[in-house]
Amino acid sequence: MDQAGREGEPDKRTLRREFLTVRGGLTPDDVREAATALARRALELPELAHARAVAAYVSVGSEPGTLALLDALRGRGVRVLLPVLLPDNDLDWGVYAGEGSLARVQHGGRMPLLEPSGERLGPDAVTGADAVLLPGLAVDSRGMRLGRGGGSYDRVLARLERAGADPALVVLLYDAEVVERVPKEPHDRPVHAVVTPSGVRRFRDAQRGAE
Template identity: 50%
Template sequence: MSDSHTPPGSDGPAPADFIGRKTALRDQLITSRGRIGVPQLGELARALAHVVTDIPDVRRAATVALYVSIGSEPGTGPLLDELDAAGKRVLLPCLLPDNDLDWAVYDGSLVSAARGLLEPGGERLGVSAIAQADVVLVPGLAVDARGNRMGRGGGSYDRVLGRVPVGTLTCALLYPWEIGVTVPMEAHDRAVAAAASAEGMRRFD
């Protein structure tokens, strides 16, 4: 990810008001997540797992790229368990010092990593291993009506999405109210083909 903030079609840094709008929206979305109670987090996570495992692309997939949710993110624990029980090969990310993501196969256990993350402890496969996945499930804070995705600002998944082969389903996992939000876009931001929440899946043209 570039260190500059550049709107689409611009060759220079974004104006302060653009950066301010994006920061304000990100803060608003994170605050909204923080208000979700623990029981509801569990219910939403289980419903999300049901929705995602019912997606035809996921049912057909041999290898699925996922991530381990933390805090108030849409929970991926039940989904990880269901994919593993279904015999899927699940790739999980391992954060590198430059914010890029390496990958390893989930073997049923996770280890503590930097920034409070949980990662697979097995062999690292390299950043290009994401191209092996038949479906790529990614985090985010919001997705607009065209699939433009807002992340937390680190740029990790913009890099990941840039390595996914054309035709591979890329799907952001969100809360229902985070789909269809107007998202300020920058030149380096990558869109997704779909978004899934506890209420269902939406594909974008």
């Protein structure tokens, strides 16, 4: 039983619904304004300022917007890797070559994704990144991230660990999605920082793991 079950807190599924409902109420202007602020804050991170390669993702729907950040990183000469969803929910990777290099891809009944249309580099390409930008729905005071539940990024984090890679792990969220606690399971790993439109928060215990 996870921590949520022991303490009577909402489970992950319930929390996901709640955060997605709030995101669903955002207007296009809300999303646009947040994306501009998010890019500005993220670009101030030393981990990104000194990165040669960053694994990121293309936001869809009401997710915190990432395109402005991707373009800014690419403009700095950073090699930006973007995910390609595989049939088993694992992620392959390709290089971002500008918005025109993205293809709209429908995976079954899921929301369409924007994926790089160029060469596929293989799932292990992420191990060469200096920083990994992670999607999520919330993060707590320990740096524990609540994802959407597909398990794709759990695989990415496990792959990094197996390879002995130690990139900066950064989650991009809205301000209200930084909370006191989210449920934690044994396979969950903390991130090093969260970027929101209003600022950056670092997690001191991320390297050692959260209690």
